[in-house]
Amino acid sequence: MNGMGRQGKRSGASGLQVHHQRQYSDNFLETTSNGRWLQSAGLQHLHSSNNSIPPLQDYAFYGGGDGGGQGSRIYRNVQRDFNMGNDLFAEPMSPPVSSRPSSQRKNGDESPNEFSPGLLDLHSFDTELLPQMPVPNMYNGPSLYNPVRGRSFDDSEPYISNNKQTGRAGDVSENGLLKSFAADKEKANSVAKIKVVVRKRPLNKKELAKNEEDIIETLSNSLVVHETKLKVDLTEYLEKHEFVFDAVLNEEVSNDEVYRETVEPIVPIIFQRTKATCFAYGQTGSGKTYTMKPLPFRASRDILRLMHHTYRNQGFQLFVSFFEIYGGKLYDLLGDRKKLCMREDGKQQVCIVGLQEYIVSDVETIKELIEKGNSTRSTGTTGANEESSRSHAILQLAIKRSVDGNGSKPPRLVGKLSFIDLAGSERGADTTDNDKQTRMEGAEINKSLLALKECIRALDNDQGHIPFRGSKLTEVLRDSFMGNSRTVMISCISPSSGSCEHTLNTLRYADRVKSLSKGGNPKKDVVSSTLNLKESTAQPLSSVMRTASSSFEDDINDTWPDQNERDDFDTSEDTFEQEKLMWKKNAKRDQYSFSTSESKLPKPNGQTKWKEPVRSDFKHSNSDDDLTALLQEAEDLVNAHRKQVEETMNIVKEEMNLLVEADQPGNQLDDYISRLTAILSQKAAGITQLQTQLARFQKRLKEHNVLVSSSGY
Ligand SMILES: Nc1ncnc2c1ncn2[C@@H]1O[C@H](COP(=O)(O)OP(=O)(O)OP(=O)(O)O)[C@@H](O)[C@H]1O
Structure with a gap:
């Protein structure tokens, strides 16, 4: 961490503001005492508890507090570059899409300079955005996919409302505009409600040392698990299990590409009142944390880009919170692991009492907060992972917007993006070998994974009733499952023969989630063929199978980012009206x-x-x-x-x-x-x-x- 080193640079910037959030809902501010809600203990705590985040000289205040004459909103734009050249969270230069193995590329795979679905529909149907609404599809300025390197947020060049920039906006007919809105809306709708992606990691040193083989063969959106089995006469044969998902990412795929495949398409629709959840699932050591860790950072960077360019001066703000669920209890990862309480208010809105939420306007601050949260997380050691997550960690990026534009009222939630790094999926099954503590952890984890699956299924079937009370995890994520929501599940798998059973369990879980999808892929865990090894030849299994194209050993220096960092995250929120409707429907x-x-x-x-x-x-x-x-x-x-x-x-x-x-x-x-x-x-x-x-x-x-x-x- 180089937070202290940046102190001078930060001084005077409003990079970090803290809310002591009493209720985790839109109306949380109402319950905060005396209206001076930003002048919180949380800030002091941050100063005292983490030297890596330097004290701030000024920060935003909302509401009519006295706060040293800062009753009205003070907001200084932070002048920081997006150029993340020495970003701790960035992978060592991930390969461009075009360098992706052809097996990983799908038809229509976009280059980073092309627009993804949802990017251009940012303003459609959001009446609150009308005053400075740019014309969708007319904007040729910097974008998520075409960032301006070295340009700060506060660049004085107006990117959005200057229609001359495109020279076309003034010519757009009403009809054309409507059409364009419709097209944009369609694009937003084209972001799948549930997306299931599988990521295979490379073999690690331990597995290589044990001569374990890579039993996973990947294609662009399908994979085959080659399971070695024994016949009753003790001859070996291979059983093939084939699965189809929305995307299958092999061991050569970088974290950047994982982001592009999973979260990037949903970032723009967060501005359209969408609540999205991205979570990683898989056995211990399969790469969940490795996969999840960079995602919130990349997403917040893109959110900030949109806020500072496309949505410039429209009152949007980004808030970050980070907590974990361990043994059925909630702890604030940005607040000294303070125990948190979950409450439901009269409107069935879930509130997390005491959760600190930080308003951020620059990527450096987000990075520091994420690192702080990660270092606070509960970890332990498993056979497969020395630094194993024992909890579900939830990092949440909330986009809020002030209703009146002058900051006298608390901002209202617009959309939310939640990242969850789930605890290892097999922990629940390890009921015999471990101590009581681990077994209890396992039981809780099992319960929450099951409940999560049920919620996703209910969500995808548009069922009126969503069983979010099944676990603390789903209760906390309740608003993510209601209304206009999106879910991305990343199933992480180990390629090794020794993990075959766990891998199959993970894939079956993913398969269930996917196959429940109305338009989803039909279940394809088919034992498609067998190969009797003894009969076939004296060939070793490895020569029959595709061999691992890379190993941890080979790749460790080139493609692995800092392995000492760990992460997790997330949650979302939803409109009470939609929820009320659903409950009404059910009550009938x-x-x-x-x-x-x-x-x-x-x-x-x-x-x-x-x-x-x-x-x-x-x-x-x-x-x-x-x-x-x-x-x-x-x-x-x-x-x-x-x-x-x-x-x-x-x-x-x-x-x-x-x-x-x-x-x-x-x-x-x-x-x-x-x-x-x-x-x-x-x-x-x-x-x-x-x-x-x-x-x-x-x-x-x-x-x-x-x-x-x-x-x-
Ligand atoms: N795709 C990958 N490429 C390179 N290394 C990886 C990859 N995935 C995981 N690893 C490495 O494997 C090890 C275990 O990964 P990680 O901690 O992410 O597993 P996990 O699924 O979060 O485990 P747990 O459930 O125990 O927390 C780490 O050292 C990580 O850096």
Whole structure:
């Protein structure tokens, strides 16, 4: 960190302002005492607790406070370059799109200088923006995709409202304008509601040392997992699992390209009252933090560009907050890990009491805040990752705008972009080997991942009811799931043969999220072919498979950014009106159906449908808790089943060995009998245990009136 070194430069700039936010909602300011809400303890805290962020000489005030004569709004534009040449967050020069492996390029892949969907529709349908509304599609100035290097925010050259710049704006007919608005709106709509992207990391040193192989073959938007399996006669064969997603990014793809593929298209629509969430999912050490870390920084840089060029002088402001959910509790990562409380107000708006929110106007400050939050995050060590995230970290970029333009009223939320670095997905499954603390972490993580999946599914199906009460994570993200929202899920996978099972789990989770999408890709986890290795040749597996094109060893110096930094982030907000409508809709129904994502559960006659428990009073009902508990039990059952199948496979292997031995001359019959007896009882015990769990679960379903036959509809 070189924050101290920058102190002189910062002095006098309004790079950082802090809000002590009492409620995490649009109306949070109302509850703050005496109207001087920016003169907060949070600022003092920041000064005292983090030397890397220097004290600020001046910062913005809103509201009618006395604050040393700063009752009216003071806002100094910060003169900082966008040129991020020595940016800690930037990767060592990521390759241009054109250098991407052809397998990674899709039709219509844009060059960085072309406009992405959504970029030009910034003002359409936002009546608050009308006074200085530039003409969409007429703007040839600097853009997200065509930044002006070395030009500061405060460049005096007017980029937007100077129509002469294009020489065309004055000629636009009303008709043309409307058409252009419509086209822009269409572009915004073309940003998928849910996008699922998979990122494969390279093999790491440990995996290479263990001679593990790269079992993931990637194509532009699909991938194949080559799983080595054993036949009953103990011969090896490969099982291929094929998956299709919106995009598949291989180990050569840089963080810059990940940003372009995932978050960049949604940045402009945040200005159009959209709440977007981007999260990474995957097993420990699969690259979630590595992937998520640079995204908020890049996004805020682009947001600031838009604010200072396209939306110049329109009263937009960028706010940053950063917190984590650990063991079901919330901690402020920018506020000394202060424990936070989540509350729901009378309008079912989720508020995080005490969360500090910082107003920022330059990229340096954002970088410092992100670094500060990352260094505060809870981490631990796992077998696969020495610095493993034990929490979900949520960084949120909120765009607000003052309603009256003179700063006398608190700014109102326009849109929000949330980044979540989820804890490793397998932690929940590690229930046997770890200590109590880790098991509890695991249970909480499991629950929240399940709940998150359910929310995404409900969101994508435009279901009236979204089960956000299923976990703290989804509760906090509640407004991200309502109304005009976008979700980007980045599934991170390890390429190694040793992680095959976890990788398949991750891909199945992603697949469920994607396949629930109405227009999404159909599920494609198909065991598409097998290859008997023994029969095929004496070739090693690696020669049959595509070998890893790069290894950690090879790439470490060229393409890996600072590995000591860790990150995570995010959340969003939504309009009460939309929410109210949804709740009204729900309240009218006494029962409403939902299709569980656990579609792989056995369904009698293939006809079983699921119903949510009856809700008579949604406000006081426990149905969300019931639902969460039931979904958790369903997941547990599936996991137990999976485990039982694995055990059976091992037993079968043992049986095969026993049979081979039994055929040997001189075999001891009594030894054979006793081993067979043990094997059979082990088998029987496994089956009985699973049957008991299944029966218990069926009983619970009955009690809650959840599992009903299709004739019940
Ligand atoms: N695409 C990649 N290219 C190069 N290195 C990577 C890549 N992805 C991850 N790594 C490296 O692998 C290691 C583990 O990555 P990371 O910490 O991001 O995993 P994680 O999924 O966040 O793990 P956890 O759930 O335990 O927090 C880190 O050293 C990271 O730098």
